[in-house]
Amino acid sequence: MDKTWMQASRSSDEYAAGVSLFLKFALRNEVQDSKILCPCKNCGYRFWYDVETVNDHLICIGFMPGYKTWLFHGEPVVNNDPDTQSSSPEDTSNARDEIDQLLLDGFEMYNRSSLHSEKEEGSEDDSEDEDVESYKRLVNDGGQQLYPGCKKFSKVQFLVRLLNIKNVRGMTNAAFEDMLTLFREALPEGHSLPKKFHEAKQYIRGVGLAYDTYDACFNDCIIFRGIHAKANVCPVCKTSRWKTERIVVGHRRFLSIDHAFRRDEESFDGTTDFREPPVQPTGEEISAMTMDIQTAYGKLQKQKRIGRKKRNGGEGEEDVENKEEVHIVESTFKKRSIFFQLEYWKFLLVRHNLDSMHIEKNVFDNVVNTLLDVDKRSKDNAKARMDMKRMKIREHLHIDETQEKPDLPDAVYYMESSKKKLFCGLVKNVRFPDNHASSMFNKVRLEENKFVGLKTHDCHILFEEILPLTVMKTLPEEVALPLVKLAKCFKVITSKIVSNKEIEIVEEQLPEILCQLEKIFPPTFFDIMEHLVIHLPAKSLLLKGTKLPEEIVLVANKPYMMAFFNVEERHRYWVIKSAGDPRR
Numbered sequence: 001m002d003k004t005w006m007q008a009s010r011s012s013d014e015y016a017a018g019v020s021l022f023l024k025f026a027l028r029n030e031v032q033d034s035k036i037l038c039p040c041k042n043c044g045y046r047f048w049y050d051v052e053t054v055n056d057h058l059i060c061i062g063f064m065p066g067y068k069t070w071l072f073h074g075e076p077v078v079n080n081d082p083d084t085q086s087s088s089p090e091d092t093s094n095a096r097d098e099i100d101q102l103l104l105d106g107f108e109m110y111n112r113s114s115l116h117s118e119k120e121e122g123s124e125d126d127s128e129d130e131d132v133e134s135y136k137r138l139v140n141d142g143g144q145q146l147y148p149g150c151k152k153f154s155k156v157q158f159l160v161r162l163l164n165i166k167n168v169r170g171m172t173n174a175a176f177e178d179m180l181t182l183f184r185e186a187l188p189e190g191h192s193l194p195k196k197f198h199e200a201k202q203y204i205r206g207v208g209l210a211y212d213t214y215d216a217c218f219n220d221c222i223i224f225r226g227i228h229a230k231a232n233v234c235p236v237c238k239t240s241r242w243k244t245e246r247i248v249v250g251h252r253r254f255l256s257i258d259h260a261f262r263r264d265e266e267s268f269d270g271t272t273d274f275r276e277p278p279v280q281p282t283g284e285e286i287s288a289m290t291m292d293i294q295t296a297y298g299k300l301q302k303q304k305r306i307g308r309k310k311r312n313g314g315e316g317e318e319d320v321e322n323k324e325e326v327h328i329v330e331s332t333f334k335k336r337s338i339f340f341q342l343e344y345w346k347f348l349l350v351r352h353n354l355d356s357m358h359i360e361k362n363v364f365d366n367v368v369n370t371l372l373d374v375d376k377r378s379k380d381n382a383k384a385r386m387d388m389k390r391m392k393i394r395e396h397l398h399i400d401e402t403q404e405k406p407d408l409p410d411a412v413y414y415m416e417s418s419k420k421k422l423f424c425g426l427v428k429n430v431r432f433p434d435n436h437a438s439s440m441f442n443k444v445r446l447e448e449n450k451f452v453g454l455k456t457h458d459c460h461i462l463f464e465e466i467l468p469l470t471v472m473k474t475l476p477e478e479v480a481l482p483l484v485k486l487a488k489c490f491k492v493i494t495s496k497i498v499s500n501k502e503i504e505i506v507e508e509q510l511p512e513i514l515c516q517l518e519k520i521f522p523p524t525f526f527d528i529m530e531h532l533v534i535h536l537p538a539k540s541l542l543l544k545g546t547k548l549p550e551e552i553v554l555v556a557n558k559p560y561m562m563a564f565f566n567v568e569e570r571h572r573y574w575v576i577k578s579a580g581d582p583r584r
Contacts, residue, residue: 019058029074037072045072071157147191155192159200173197174453242383247523248531254511267519283346290336361459362529374450379525419474420449426470437461464491482516493536507537
């Protein structure tokens, strides 16, 4: 098939006629719901569009560089196996040249002929040798069949299509690997599918279909690339390049007034803290505070001063007599909850339930990902260290911001690779009774030192029963003990049957435990989920019930927890319903 038109100007009639030919070819071979994959430079085979849209993209933007064999649109791959090869030598050579061009566009510096030439002594370093070896491997695999005798897909085409489905459908890495496992079992022997998502991604990256990411200014002023690649502040609006995380620290205010932590400046944020614990407002007080807030639900509420300008007065003057004063609430409330429209809502002691299991999962994820230093999930990273430097705390953990990839000084919770392997191995090999928890064997990746696919109940069991053992085996006592105490507190809070005394003990211990964790982990570790832990005991005590009245109205329903309200007397009654409750 003649494709010389692809080199013509996109404004020429030759190119337009060639695009029409391509679209007809794609519609005959690769179409889904009257749509085809768009091969333009911007879409890069990732999105399905109708023919008219693809035509516009190709005319205005052009094809992806090197896309001379229409692999993603049904053009068969030339078989390179001499036993099954049916194409002529000339056709094979042309197809191989097209694959080489695709690889050449990806590597930008090599061609096939250079691979077999002798290099001059001292002319290339080790990194170039690695690139040459990678290029050799990809040249051999570029036209590789998916399995012997397959003429519909090449290895490259099939993997790109799979990765596209993963991204478009929002599949997790674990789900993608399960799909790979199924395909490997279904395909004939001799197939070339990789086992892991990481292997597939690395293969596609080597072909040149990868992408680079860049930071952008929060206000969309610039992209931090080129001359701004190493800038930390936007030169236009002076906004910091780095995302400002909401840090919730300061749990010393919940301690007793004479506690030693309140006077400890060095271990915390460099200051003392003698503040009183915050007083939680009642529903009536919140209703009164937010009464005059004009709420646009779903949007940030902006306070505006309302006034009428004089029509016959000077320009810009305001009629002082007719100006209406606006009551601006000086509080943390930005909106008024729509539930206050319910007559009884302001009388409820517990208006919003804190899901202890959800909070426990988020705390567990933060702890484990930080201890194992999981990429992009750990709360201890270069940005966290820069925050500590700006806060002028823990100087021994500061980094050199001038380095492109600065090394992070070891924190007290740092684990060597052998300790991480031990940590993950203990979890991977644990065995639970039937119906107690999921098997951890396929949810722990020893080679990557991380957990995948954990559900809320998995985290619940691991946090309360397994984590105490693993941290005591792998971490210093000063780090392990607070985590063990925190796990014990969660075990009490999430128990179906628990006494008031046990909850009161936990309520007393949690502030000190969280303060001990503040001394260990960076401030960025403490998001809203870590803070909500301190309120769980109080909510549990409120939800401990008394005798039920005869006339009640159900206003909330959660597992093991129901709230009731007496409409006539406006009293609140709560009861925790356990599995053995005769009223269940």
